[in-house]
Amino acid sequence: MSKPKKEAVGAGPDPAELPPRAKRRTPDSRREQILEAAILHFAEFGFEGGTQGLATRLGVTQPLIYRYFRSKDDLIKAVYDRVFIGGWRNEWTALVTDRTKPLRKRLIEFYLAYTEVIFQREWLLIYLHSSIKGLDIHRWWHAFVEEHIISMICDELRGEVRDRGSITPDEIEAYWLFHGGITYYGFRREIYRAPPRIPLDVFVTRSVDSLLSGYAGGGGEFASQL
Amino acid sequence: MSKPKKEAVGAGPDPAELPPRAKRRTPDSRREQILEAAILHFAEFGFEGGTQGLATRLGVTQPLIYRYFRSKDDLIKAVYDRVFIGGWRNEWTALVTDRTKPLRKRLIEFYLAYTEVIFQREWLLIYLHSSIKGLDIHRWWHAFVEEHIISMICDELRGEVRDRGSITPDEIEAYWLFHGGITYYGFRREIYRAPPRIPLDVFVTRSVDSLLSGYAGGGGEFASQL
DNA sequence: CTGACTGTTTATAAACCTATAAACAAGAAT
DNA sequence: ATTCTTGTTTATAGGTTTATAAACAGTCAG
Numbered sequence: 001m002s003k004p005k006k007e008a009v010g011a012g013p014d015p016a017e018l019p020p021r022a023k024r025r026t027p028d029s030r031r032e033q034i035l036e037a038a039i040l041h042f043a044e045f046g047f048e049g050g051t052q053g054l055a056t057r058l059g060v061t062q063p064l065i066y067r068y069f070r071s072k073d074d075l076i077k078a079v080y081d082r083v084f085i086g087g088w089r090n091e092w093t094a095l096v097t098d099r100t101k102p103l104r105k106r107l108i109e110f111y112l113a114y115t116e117v118i119f120q121r122e123w124l125l126i127y128l129h130s131s132i133k134g135l136d137i138h139r140w141w142h143a144f145v146e147e148h149i150i151s152m153i154c155d156e157l158r159g160e161v162r163d164r165g166s167i168t169p170d171e172i173e174a175y176w177l178f179h180g181g182i183t184y185y186g187f188r189r190e191i192y193r194a195p196p197r198i199p200l201d202v203f204v205t206r207s208v209d210s211l212l213s214g215y216a217g218g219g220g221e222f223a224s225q226l
Numbered sequence: 227m228s229k230p231k232k233e234a235v236g237a238g239p240d241p242a243e244l245p246p247r248a249k250r251r252t253p254d255s256r257r258e259q260i261l262e263a264a265i266l267h268f269a270e271f272g273f274e275g276g277t278q279g280l281a282t283r284l285g286v287t288q289p290l291i292y293r294y295f296r297s298k299d300d301l302i303k304a305v306y307d308r309v310f311i312g313g314w315r316n317e318w319t320a321l322v323t324d325r326t327k328p329l330r331k332r333l334i335e336f337y338l339a340y341t342e343v344i345f346q347r348e349w350l351l352i353y354l355h356s357s358i359k360g361l362d363i364h365r366w367w368h369a370f371v372e373e374h375i376i377s378m379i380c381d382e383l384r385g386e387v388r389d390r391g392s393i394t395p396d397e398i399e400a401y402w403l404f405h406g407g408i409t410y411y412g413f414r415r416e417i418y419r420a421p422p423r424i425p426l427d428v429f430v431t432r433s434v435d436s437l438l439s440g441y442a443g444g445g446g447e448f449a450s451q452l
Numbered sequence: 453c454t455g456a457c458t459g460t461t462t463a464t465a466a467a468c469c470t471a472t473a474a475a476c477a478a479g480a481a482t
Numbered sequence: 483a484t485t486c487t488t489g490t491t492t493a494t495a496g497g498t499t500t501a502t503a504a505a506c507a508g509t510c511a512g
Contacts, residue, residue: 021460021461021507021508022459022460022461023508024458024459024460024507024508024509025459026459027458027459030459046272046274046358048272048274048499050498050499050500051499051500051501052498052499052500060460060461061460061461061462062499062500062501063460063461063462063463063501063502063503064459064460064461066500066501066502067459067460071500071501072499072500072501125358128354128358129358131413131417131418132272132351132354132355132417134419138418139418139419139420142414142418142420143420146420169423169424170423170424172423173422173423173424173429174432174433174436176407176410176411176414176422177404177407177408177410177411177429177433177436178403178407179407179410180406180407180408180409180410180411180413180414181402181403181404181405181406181407181410182403182406183406183410184402184403184405184406184407184409184410185402185403185406187357187406188368188402188406191357191358192357192364192365192368193360193365194365194368194369194372196399196402197395197396197398197399198395198396198399203399203403206400207400207403210400210403210440213440214436214439214440247477247478247490247491248489248490248491249478250477250478250479250488250489250490251489252489253488253489256489274469276468276469276470277469277470277471278468278469278470286490286491287490287491287492288469288470288471289470289471289472289473289490289491289492289493290489290490290491292470292471292472293489293490297470297471298469298470298471
């Protein structure tokens, strides 16, 4: 069992030298600084990472954090909002539905853009922590993805190769197999530390081609069962 | 944000009534009882879940746990071993490579058996917690899956539709897209609480058919790129 | 230069958590 | 019944964490 890295609490290289007093900042700037550091800190140590360690990382004292966030839960909530709401890109939906480009190209571009945001260790760790805790913000993200990405792509897949109409739950589920497979790549690379053997862009390209060939083939059992 | 359930520590419904003394047990039986309860406890609260809460859940006092496990880390390690090593089924490999059955049937049977073990909330939660912490036991599971399942199936997929030979990293990665998609279903159902709209057996059957049609189609871009 | 405002630190309370040692008590052996 | 073994509890040490209150100090207004 590998030991978890010990949360840095003490001083720097020279134990005799006390850390200097932190420079004064405007409230907005300090709050922002704490929030950004908290994302990294909680990603590294989980949400049980102490406020003391966070303060040390910032070069300030621990009680200062409580001047900007009422409680640790408040800080954690702010981290969730920043990561999830701040991570969402409105362009994504437009990118997927822009029919001036071939669908293959759109899918590849979308997944490269999407994974650029979410395949970051901090993002994925906070995603995992929030899902484990069953928090609402996590369900919000999931619902948002299904509403603004998954179902749109199902629409496009129909438009490309089949007749139009409202998307069935079956089609959604079939597409989740693909989307989940892509997502899993990120977990393997960033969390499971079992690095994939091909780079992300190659993986995405091949996966999209595989997906489309399944639809375009026409005779596949899968399509026939929908 | 939904509140995390508070770790039960106090007494039962009647606060005036002290909990009765726990019945004497044989060491084996008590140790086993603690271990089973610890799996549920750590799944619910993470590994920072206190030994006090665990003891309360068991109806014993907290120091008793330390008679059966030298330290909390010891207990956690025992939980890992039970969940991961105890969860692995040797039959899985045989099931996948048994060429007296058609591959389609083997794959469906395997994934139903495999997911019966790992698509349990406790299993997935322990899996997530251990991966977040980057523990060795997690990598062991991952390597075992790749060695005894993924690569075997890649072999079989070749045997079914193409010439034999040693499996390339590219084929492994292509297969992870599928395996990851299946696994993701479990997360959605048990962790993300975003229940899929079709039952597991239907999802597995359709997914396997989709996979095989991609290979059997022969002309798919994906196969041609391998 | 002086005073006021407020960002930062010091000091510390209160809760909780792991772990140990000694006391207690349930059941088996005699 | 009495004694012995050992499973369980009581008591508690020592460390860590969140959070509050009061003291301190940098900076701007006058």
